[in-house]
Amino acid sequence: MADLTIGDLADRTGLAVSAIRFYETHGIVHPLRNAGGHRRYGRADLRRLSFAMIAQKLGFSLAEIAAHMRHLPAHRAPDRADWQRISRYFRDQIDDRIAALTALRENLDGCIGCGCLSLDRCAIWNPDDRAAAHGPGPRHLLGDKPVSDSASNPAQLS
Amino acid sequence: MADLTIGDLADRTGLAVSAIRFYETHGIVHPLRNAGGHRRYGRADLRRLSFAMIAQKLGFSLAEIAAHMRHLPAHRAPDRADWQRISRYFRDQIDDRIAALTALRENLDGCIGCGCLSLDRCAIWNPDDRAAAHGPGPRHLLGDKPVSDSASNPAQLS
DNA sequence: GTAATTCCTCAAGCGCACTTTAGATCAAGA
DNA sequence: TCTTGATCTAAAGTGCGCTTGAGGAATTAC
Numbered sequence: 001m002a003d004l005t006i007g008d009l010a011d012r013t014g015l016a017v018s019a020i021r022f023y024e025t026h027g028i029v030h031p032l033r034n035a036g037g038h039r040r041y042g043r044a045d046l047r048r049l050s051f052a053m054i055a056q057k058l059g060f061s062l063a064e065i066a067a068h069m070r071h072l073p074a075h076r077a078p079d080r081a082d083w084q085r086i087s088r089y090f091r092d093q094i095d096d097r098i099a100a101l102t103a104l105r106e107n108l109d110g111c112i113g114c115g116c117l118s119l120d121r122c123a124i125w126n127p128d129d130r131a132a133a134h135g136p137g138p139r140h141l142l143g144d145k146p147v148s149d150s151a152s153n154p155a156q157l158s
Numbered sequence: 159m160a161d162l163t164i165g166d167l168a169d170r171t172g173l174a175v176s177a178i179r180f181y182e183t184h185g186i187v188h189p190l191r192n193a194g195g196h197r198r199y200g201r202a203d204l205r206r207l208s209f210a211m212i213a214q215k216l217g218f219s220l221a222e223i224a225a226h227m228r229h230l231p232a233h234r235a236p237d238r239a240d241w242q243r244i245s246r247y248f249r250d251q252i253d254d255r256i257a258a259l260t261a262l263r264e265n266l267d268g269c270i271g272c273g274c275l276s277l278d279r280c281a282i283w284n285p286d287d288r289a290a291a292h293g294p295g296p297r298h299l300l301g302d303k304p305v306s307d308s309a310s311n312p313a314q315l316s
Numbered sequence: 317g318t319a320a321t322t323c324c325t326c327a328a329g330c331g332c333a334c335t336t337t338a339g340a341t342c343a344a345g346a
Numbered sequence: 347t348c349t350t351g352a353t354c355t356a357a358a359g360t361g362c363g364c365t366t367g368a369g370g371a372a373t374t375a376c
Contacts, residue, residue, distance in 0.1 A: 054262070102256065105256070
């Protein structure tokens with residue numbers, strides 16, 4: 001059940017041994033110990049690390065990832081319902097990301113097409129003009145939806 | 159031509175004054191100085207900062223952003239060709255991002271549908287099995303295309 | 317003219333995500 | 347058994363992207 005060493009995990013995930021130990025301090029994995037005090041991992045920990053790596057790529061901090069991991073059982077293997085719940089949450093985040101990037105690309109396309117990037121009257125590049133109502137800077141173009149806040153402050157998602 | 163104070167830029171971009179000074183040390187902006195030694199910015203600097211903010215959201219480091227900015231004229235306003243060139247580069251990056259996220263979402267969708275996240279035979283969550291040929295860990299799912307390398311090592315883009 | 321505000325430089329500090337180092341212990345193969 | 351390699355802990359160091367603070371000078375508002 002818990003027969004993998006930290007080196008095994010490192011080989012299989014591509015993470016450094018030191019990184020796995022660091023993740024443990026953040027509650028991503030919860031290894032048992034053998035008689036000699038060495039960490040021993042189960043296969044569930046492989047999936048936890050994989051998931052954490054993906055979530056990190058999506059821009060989540062270790063603290064946020066750990067918060068979602070806390071809803072998974074610590075030592076027994078997560079079941080279908082466990083993974084479906086957490087997977088759906090992250091899929092929604094991916095959807096948001098794609099939508100934001102698509103909007104950004106469309107704005108850039110418009111600017112490339114009309115060459116307005118060098119013109120003072122461009123609403124996108126001169127936020128103090130007609131776009132000023134949306135707030136300062138290019139934030140309206142960026143969607144102004146910081147990842148770190150989206151979970152705790154869904155009101156910003158509008 | 160160069161009549162904006164650092165406070166003006168902060169107000170218009172939403173950046174902190176300290177951040178703008180920090181960006182200057184990285185070559186993102188190049189203010190002139192007035193008789194009293196205070197920085198004076200032109201409108202081109204507003205666009206540079208806006209562009210830097212967008213590029214940062216895309217995951218580029220300040221060093222990378224500055225590298226692309228170096229191809230823009232320092233004090234004269236960038237013309238249409240300048241912005242088209244740099245905009246196109248970043249739009250391609252956005253395309254790559256969207257493609258990677260879409261692939262990731264499709265994989266997650268498959269796992270949510272079949273519930274295989276808890277099964278040992280899942281190719282995505284058990285990279286040491288049939289997906290092992292693609293390298294260790296969930297990297298094949300992630301596309302394994304670190305942003306920081308993509309500019310200097312285009313071969314990885316395949 | 318004076319007071320409040322903004323700006324200046326330089327150095328240090330911070331949060332995140334790790335890595336590195338040191339000295340010691342544990343595990344596994346010849 | 348012995349030796350080599352993996353692992354252990356704790357503390358310090360690293361790189362990025364800034365912020366904060368101190369001490370002082372310039373600018374702006376009244």
